[in-house]
Amino acid sequence: MTIQTFAIEMQMSVDRLIQQFLDAGITKTAFDFVTKKEREILFKHMNCNKIAVFNKLSLQRKIRSTLNVSSMDGKNKKIQIEVRKKRVYMVKCSIQDSYSVAQSHILLQNKKKNNNLKHDDSELVVECNLKNSKSMPVYANNIDISVFTPKSVVEEDCSSAMRVLCPTEKKLETKICCVVDHKTQKLENIRKQKGPLDSKGNKFNYDQDLNNVLEIKKNISDNFHKVIPSNEVIQDNSNKLENDRRSNGNKIRLRYKNLGKVIKHKRYCKSKSYIDIMNESEKEEKLCVSTTTYRVNKNKRKKSILLQSFNKPVDMISRDVVIGETISVSELSNKISVKSSYMIKVMMKLGLSITINQVLDQETAQLIVEEMGHRAILRRENELEELVMHHGDLNQISDSSVSSINKMVYKNRAPIVTIMGHVDHGKTSLLDCIRSTTITSSEVGGITQSIGAYCVNTANGGMITFLDTPGHEAFTRMRAQGVKLTDIVVLVVAADDGVMPQTIESINHIHNANVPVIVAINKIDKSKINIDRIKQELNNYNLIPEEWGGHTQFVNISAMLKIGINDLIDSILLQSEMLELKTVHYGMAKAVVIDSFLDKSRGPVASVLVREGELKCGNIILCGSEYGRVKAMRNSFGRLIESAGPSIPVELLGLSGTPVSGETLVVVSNEKKAKEVALYRKEKKREIKLSSNLEQSTLKNIFNNINSTSKVSELNFIVKSDTDGAAEVICESLKKLVVNGILMKIVSVSIGNITETDAVLASASKAIILAFNIKADIAARNIIESHHIDVRYYAVIYDLLNSVQQLICSKLTPKHKYEIIGLAKVRNIFKSPKNGIIAGCLVTQGVMKSHKKVKIIRNDVVIHEGELESLRHFKNDVNEIRSGVECGVGIKNYNDICAGDVIEVLDIK
Numbered sequence: 038m039t040i041q042t043f044a045i046e047m048q049m050s051v052d053r054l055i056q057q058f059l060d061a062g063i064t065k066t067a068f069d070f071v072t073k074k075e076r077e078i079l080f081k082h083m084n085c086n087k088i089a090v091f092n093k094l095s096l097q098r099k100i101r102s103t104l105n106v107s108s109m110d111g112k113n114k115k116i117q118i119e120v121r122k123k124r125v126y127m128v129k130c131s132i133q134d135s136y137s138v139a140q141s142h143i144l145l146q147n148k149k150k151n152n153n154l155k156h157d158d159s160e161l162v163v164e165c166n167l168k169n170s171k172s173m174p175v176y177a178n179n180i181d182i183s184v185f186t187p188k189s190v191v192e193e194d195c196s197s198a199m200r201v202l203c204p205t206e207k208k209l210e211t212k213i214c215c216v217v218d219h220k221t222q223k224l225e226n227i228r229k230q231k232g233p234l235d236s237k238g239n240k241f242n243y244d245q246d247l248n249n250v251l252e253i254k255k256n257i258s259d260n261f262h263k264v265i266p267s268n269e270v271i272q273d274n275s276n277k278l279e280n281d282r283r284s285n286g287n288k289i290r291l292r293y294k295n296l297g298k299v300i301k302h303k304r305y306c307k308s309k310s311y312i313d314i315m316n317e318s319e320k321e322e323k324l325c326v327s328t329t330t331y332r333v334n335k336n337k338r339k340k341s342i343l344l345q346s347f348n349k350p351v352d353m354i355s356r357d358v359v360i361g362e363t364i365s366v367s368e369l370s371n372k373i374s375v376k377s378s379y380m381i382k383v384m385m386k387l388g389l390s391i392t393i394n395q396v397l398d399q400e401t402a403q404l405i406v407e408e409m410g411h412r413a414i415l416r417r418e419n420e421l422e423e424l425v426m427h428h429g430d431l432n433q434i435s436d437s438s439v440s441s442i443n444k445m446v447y448k449n450r451a452p453i454v455t456i457m458g459h460v461d462h463g464k465t466s467l468l469d470c471i472r473s474t475t476i477t478s479s480e481v482g483g484i485t486q487s488i489g490a491y492c493v494n495t496a497n498g499g500m501i502t503f504l505d506t507p508g509h510e511a512f513t514r515m516r517a518q519g520v521k522l523t524d525i526v527v528l529v530v531a532a533d534d535g536v537m538p539q540t541i542e543s544i545n546h547i548h549n550a551n552v553p554v555i556v557a558i559n560k561i562d563k564s565k566i567n568i569d570r571i572k573q574e575l576n577n578y579n580l581i582p583e584e585w586g587g588h589t590q591f592v593n594i595s596a597m598l599k600i601g602i603n604d605l606i607d608s609i610l611l612q613s614e615m616l617e618l619k620t621v622h623y624g625m626a627k628a629v630v631i632d633s634f635l636d637k638s639r640g641p642v643a644s645v646l647v648r649e650g651e652l653k654c655g656n657i658i659l660c661g662s663e664y665g666r667v668k669a670m671r672n673s674f675g676r677l678i679e680s681a682g683p684s685i686p687v688e689l690l691g692l693s694g695t696p697v698s699g700e701t702l703v704v705v706s707n708e709k710k711a712k713e714v715a716l717y718r719k720e721k722k723r724e725i726k727l728s729s730n731l732e733q734s735t736l737k738n739i740f741n742n743i744n745s746t747s748k749v750s751e752l753n754f755i756v757k758s759d760t761d762g763a764a765e766v767i768c769e770s771l772k773k774l775v776v777n778g779i780l781m782k783i784v785s786v787s788i789g790n791i792t793e794t795d796a797v798l799a800s801a802s803k804a805i806i807l808a809f810n811i812k813a814d815i816a817a818r819n820i821i822e823s824h825h826i827d828v829r830y831y832a833v834i835y836d837l838l839n840s841v842q843q844l845i846c847s848k849l850t851p852k853h854k855y856e857i858i859g860l861a862k863v864r865n866i867f868k869s870p871k872n873g874i875i876a877g878c879l880v881t882q883g884v885m886k887s888h889k890k891v892k893i894i895r896n897d898v899v900i901h902e903g904e905l906e907s908l909r910h911f912k913n914d915v916n917e918i919r920s921g922v923e924c925g926v927g928i929k930n931y932n933d934i935c936a937g938d939v940i941e942v943l944d945i946k
C-alpha cells in the first residue's frame with residue numbers, strides 16, 4: 038500500500054501522514070510503500086499519544102421511606118429513612134476513536150479480500166456499545182467484536198491501565214478470548230486444507246488474517262486491565278465495584294435489548310441473569326436482608342418493604358472474663374452477655390443458691406465462668422501494690438545475675454543487736470555503758486517505754502547497731518518486734534534476780550525467731566550472787582553455756598562498774614562474723630519502722646532502720662498506708678544526714694502520717710503510684726475495720742449484748758499517746774484487763790495531743806480519755822472543762838494500768854448498802870396449819886418490819902438469808918413491832934429455825 042492510498046484510508050492529508058510517520062520514527066515520502074509493520078508502528082505511536090476526554094454525567098436520586106420498628110416496651114416506632122444516591126458516569130470520547138475506525142476499516146478490507154473465509158457470524162455476539170465506549174472496536178472477518186468497557190470502571194486517567202475487573206467483565210473477557218482462540222484455530226485449519234492459493238489463483242493472506250485475529254485477542258486483554266495488588270487501588274476500586282454491581286442489572290437488560298432479546302422480569306430478584314451476575318457480596322447481603330423485594334413495573338423499581346432482621350449467632354462465643362477479688366452476679370452475667378436469670382439457673386445446677394445482687398468470691402466466679410465455657414482471667418486487686426513494691430532497682434536484679442554482681446554490690450553490714458531481759462535487769466545501763474551516755478537517769482519512772490536504736494562505733498573500727506527494748510511486761514509486742522529486726526540478741530539477766538517472767542518471755546521470742554543469743558549476766562558486782570544458779574536456770578530453757586558443752590556464749594558483766602563490756606562486744610563481733618552479714622549498699626532502700634510519733638512542729642516523724650540499699654533525702658517513700666518524700670533525716674546521735682546505708686537507724690520527716698511500727702518502708706520511683714497504693718491500703722484497712730464492726734453488730738451479738746449489758750457496766754476509753762508503739766501497748770494491756778461484769782471498749786486510738794475532735798468524741802461516747810505522755814490543746818481543754826470529760830494523764834505505763842484497774846474495781850463494787858434496822862431473839866417455835874413454822878421472838882433492838890430482808894444467825898454464823906414473810910402480834914398481822922415487844926415471825930421458804938437463833942432485819946439504802 039502506498040502512502041497516498043493509506044492517507045485516503047486514514048482520512049488525512051499525505052503531508053500529515055508523512056509527519057505522523059516521522060513522529061513515529063519512520064521517514065517516508067509521498068510515493069513510498071507502507072508495510073504492515075510500519076502501519077502497526079504508526080498506530081501504536083498514535084495510540085500512545087491519544088488524549089482522552091471525559092464527559093461527566095451526574096445523577097442524583099432520593100428515596101424516602103418509613104420504617105416501623107417495635108421497641109422494647111412493645112410500642113411501634115416510626116423511623117424516617119432517606120436514602121440518597123449519587124452516580125457519576127464518566128463517558129470517554131477519545132480522538133483515538135477515528136484511528137480505531139480507520140484501523141477497523143483496514144481490517145474490513147482484509148476481510149473482503151479473504152471472502153472465501155466465510156464463517157458463521159452468529160457465533161459471537163457481544164454487546165457493541167460504540168456510542169459510549171469506542172476504545173477498541175475490532176472486526177475480524179464476519180466476527181464483530183467490540184470490547185465492552187464498563188462505564189463504572191473508566192479510569193479518570195487513561196494512561197493508567199490498572200483496574201480491577203468485576204466478575205461480569207471477567208466472564209466476558211474469557212468468552213471473547215475463547216471465541217478468538219477458536220477463530221485462530223479455524224484459520225489455521227483452512228490454510229492447511231486449501232493451501233496458499235484460492236480458486237482464482239490468488240494468494241490467500243492467511244498471515245494477515247491470523248495476525249488480525251491475534252491482534253483482537255491482544256486488544257481484548259489490553260482492555261481488560263489486570264488486577265494490581267495494591268491496597269490503595271483495591272480500596273479505590275471497591276467503591277467502583279459497588280457502583281458497578283448496582284448498575285449490573287440495568288446493563289444486562291440493556292445488552293439483551295441490544296441483541297433484540299428483551300427479557301421482561303416480573304420479579305427482579307428472580308431473574309436468572311441477575312442471579313448469574315450477582316457477585317458473592319450481593320449473595321451475602323441477600324441472605325442477611327430478609328425481605329428486600331423489588332418489583333419491575335414499567336421499568337420502575339419499587340422497594341415495597343424494608344425490614345431488617347439479624348441472624349442469631351449459631352456457635353457459642355467464648356469470652357475472656359476478667360474477675361476481680363469479688364464480683365456480683367449481675368455484673369458477671371453482663372460480662373458473659375447472658376441474662377442474670379440464666380446465670381442463676383446455671384449456679385443452681387452447680388448447687389449454689391444465690392440472688393442477683395449477691396457478691397461472689399473470685400474462686401466461685403471462676404468456677405461458674407468456666408462451667409459456662411468461657412475463660413476466666415483472675416485479676417489481683419493489689420497488682421499495682423505489688424508492682425510498686427517490686428519496682429525498686431534492687432528487686433530487678435535477677436537470681437542469676439545476683440551471683441555475678443554479688444561481690445560488687447553485696448557488702449558487709451553492721452550487726453543489729455537487740456538487748457532484752459526482765460525489767461530493771463540493767464539493759465539501758467549496759468547501753469549507756471557502751472555508748473557512754475546517761476539515758477537511764479533520764480527515763481521517766483525508771484523504765485524504758487519504747488524501742489531505742491543506737492549506732493556504736495567499736496574500738497576496732499567496726500560498727501554495731503543496738504536496739505534497746507522495754508522490759509516491762511506490758512511491752513511484749515515491742516520485744517517481739519525487736520527480735521524480728523535483729524541479727525543477734527543479748528539477753529541481760531541480773532545476777533541477783535535470776536530468771537524472771539520477762540526473761541522467760543524473751544527466751545521464747547528468741548527461740549521463735551531462731552536468732553543467736555549471747556547471755557550477759559549483769560550486776561556481778563553485787564554480793565550474795567550465784568552465777569551458776571542462773572546458768573542452771575537458763576539451762577532449763579535450752580540456753581547451755583559453751584563451757585557446759587552448749588552453743589550459747591555467757592558473759593559476766595557489771596554495767597554499773599563497766600566490767601566485762603569489752604568481752605561482750607568481742608562476743609558480739611565474733612558472732613556477727615560467723616553470720617557473714619551482707620547486703621546491698623546501693624539502690625532504692627528498704628527499711629523497717631521502729632516507732633513513729635507526731636511532732637507538733639515537724640509533723641509525723643518515723644524512726645526507721647535501713648535494711649538494704651541507700652535511703653536518701655528527697656526519696657519518694659511508701660510505708661503502709663502512708664507515703665511521702667524524705668524531707669530530712671537524723672541519725673542516732675541527733676545529727677542531720679543526707680543518706681543512710683544498711684543497719685543505720687534514722688529518724689525521718691516527710692511522711693503523710695505516722696506509720697505503724699513494724700511496717701516496711703520502701704523507696705519507690707513514682708509518687709503518684711505510691712499515693713494510689715497508700716490510698717488503696719487505707720481503704721482496705723477501713724473495710725476491715727467496718728467488717729469487724731459489722732461482725733460485732735450481728736443479730737446474735739446484739740442479743741448477747743442485751744443479755745450481758747443488763748448486768749454489766751460499760752467503760753469506754755479513748756487512748757491518746759505520744760508514740761505509735763506506746764499506743765499499741767496500752768491497747769493490748771487494756772484488752773487484757775477484761776473483767777466479768779465490765780464491758781470495756783476502746784473508742785479510738787491515736788497519736789499526738791488531745792484535740793477538739795477527741796474531746797467531742799469523748800463527750801458523745803461518754804468515754805474516759807487516757808492521755809499517755811501528751812497534753813491537751815487549748816480548744817480541747819475548753820470542751821473538756823465545759824462537758825466535764827474525764828481525762829487522765831500518765832507518764833508511766835504501770836501508772837496507767839493501775840489507774841484503769843482501780844476504775845474497774847470501783848465499777849464492780851455494789852451500789853446497794855444494807856442496814857440493820859432491828860434485832861430479835863427466837864424464844865420458841867410454833868407450828869401453824871396456815872403459815873407453817875412460826876418463831877416466837879422478842880424484839881431486842883430497833884424495829885421488826887414485814888417483807889424486809891432478814892439474816893438468821895446461829896452461834897455468830899449466818900445460816901440463812903431470806904425475807905420476813907409474816908409478822909404477828911398475838912393473832913393480828915402487823916407491819917412493824919418495836920423493841921421490847923413479843924411477836925410471831927414467819928420466814929419465807931425456811932422452816933429450819935430454832936430457839937436461841939438471832940434474826941437481823943435489814944433495810945436497803
Ligand SMILES: Nc1nc2c(ncn2[C@@H]2O[C@H](COP(=O)(O)OP(=O)(O)OP(=O)(O)O)[C@@H](O)[C@H]2O)c(=O)[nH]1
Pocket residue numbers: 458459460461462463464465466467477483484485486506507508509559560561562563594595596597598
Ligand atoms: N549494782 C548494779 N546495779 C545496776 C547495774 N546495772 C544496772 N543497775 C541498776 O539497775 C537499775 C535498772 O537499770 P536499767 O538499766 O534501767 O534497767 P533496764 O533493764 O533497762 O530497765 P527497763 O528498761 O525498765 O526494762 C538502775 O537503778 C541501775 O542503776 C549493775 O551492773 N550493778
